[in-house]
Amino acid sequence: MTSFDEILAASTARGTNIVPGCVLAAVDKTGNKFYSKAAGYDSVLPNSPRINPHGTFWLASCSKLIGTIAALQCVDRGQIKLDEPVERVIPELASLQIIEPVRPGNMTTGDVFTLRPATKKITLRHLLCHTSGISYDMFHPLLMAWRTSRQEEPLMLSGKLVEAYATPLLFEPGDGWTYGGGIDWAGELAARLNELPLEHYCQKYIFGPLNLNSTTFRLGDHPYIKEQLVSTSERAKDGTLKPAARLWPDESQEDCAGGGLYSSSNDYMKILGDLLSDEPTLLTRWTVEGMFQPQLENGSRAVKDLEAATIFGAMTSIRASDGGINWGLGGLYTEKDAGSIRKGSLVWGGLPNLVWFVNREHGLAGLYASQMLPPGDPQSGKLANEFMNHIWRVAGKA
Structure with missing residues (x-):
């Protein structure tokens, strides 16, 4: 039987046209990051270096979790x-x-x-x-x-x-x-x-308390974060990979909590880990527990609209036919097992094929981070699902 590490190595080998590179991490409720791996290359260019395990990513809609926490x-x-x-x-x-x-x-x-x-x-x-x-x-x-x-x-x-x-x-x-x-x-x-620009608010109340040093809305103010950015790649119609430009402006006019953040996997895992903690730093425990509750009324138009939306498949690799989906506060909420995402999880992703999940019941969270276009790339989604199934096995909760 092929191990996940073998699948990962084969998928990110130079010239495979599967994915150029990705950074993967998982954390438990004690804050122990029990899985952390950078695989593959920064881009599809022949002289591209290995992907930086401390590289920074345009988070796109993974920013929404942090925006939710701020509110x-x-x-x-x-x-x-x-x-x-x-x-x-x-x-x-x-x-x-x-x-x-x-x-x-x-x-x-x-x-x-x-x-x-x-x-x-x-x-x-x-x-x-x-x-x-x-x-x-x-x-x-x-x-x-x-x-x-x-x-x-x-x-x-x-x-x-x-x-x-x-x-x-x-x-x-x-x-x-x-x-x-x-x-x-x-x-x-x-x-x-709070009479603060959102960047300053987040630095004071979110990034600072968790010691996040690679997270910002404003690349121009943080040259180190910009220098560490992972390159963006794109799958052409014939299936081959090519370099691509980022879709978000480097110097955006406003701090956009829905899609404007840049961060590293190390920083983002501290946020996911805090949501697992019995004594969270950013929010009260009561509020964190409330995030993991379905917010949409069963049978409502809202649930039907969510089930009919193609966006959640692109963001999470969950199929609409899996059913049992709702919305929590911060992400999609799974009311039953859905593919590689277990019941009781919050899960969402970002446009360049990033996916995160948090499950408080089992004390487990994970992140698959890439900069790969288009959103919902099937090859990326398959590898992300393999990773999530793997960390459930590693954690002894498969």
Whole structure:
């Protein structure tokens, strides 16, 4: 029987066209990082060095876990409640309208959308659970049509916050599920409540307390982090690999909690480990336990929207047919075993094929980190699943 280490070595060998390189890590509830390995190369270029085990990655949507923690810290302090409307802190969200097609099912002729006032208020829970109605403009044809009507380009990957995510809503807040910039707004809420830019807030209340030295929204302020960045690669249509540019601007205009962070596997594992701890540093234990609870009502439109979304498969390699999925606070929540992800886990990922999970019941968390495009790359997903199954075996919990 082929061992995982043999699979990993074969998958990351130079010239295989499987993956150029990745960094893998797993931690238990005592903070012991019992698995840590860097495999393969920094890029697909023939003279590329081995991937740096301390290399830094554009986290993309893995940033959302940290943005969620920042907002929940404000709940712990009593600065805001989960089910409180956020418009007193973020007035930009007070009057967003709902966008609807003029002719349902027909986006090809004449005026394609209409706008109407929303009747419900957006709460912090809505932002954290993607039930606010805020979606990414590049993900939805109605929002693309809205951008076109304003003679604007899509701004999802622009590094802007207010301009990018103050878009019309796809439904009344709380009435559905759609992936978007809600956690970017939640991070902005934490910044405004504490009168600090989000970078400074996170350095003071998240990165500093956990001694994270390789995590930032602002590469220009941290040359070491920028120098350690792992190169990005892309799979061409013929299956071969080629160098690629990062999709996020190096110097973004705003600190975007939904996708703007850079970090190393060592730093990120300290965050996952803190969520496992019986005495967490960043949040109260009660709040951490609340993160691992399903937030969407069974049988609701929100659950159906989540099950129908293709994004969670790209982010987690979980198939929709596995079922038993919901949303927690910080990531997808598994109500039963789903492939390599065990019941009771929070799990999510990042666009360049990063995946993380945390399971408090079994005291286990793991991270698969790469910089590989496109999102949901099948070869990357297969290797990430092999890794997760492996660490369950190593931990004696398979």
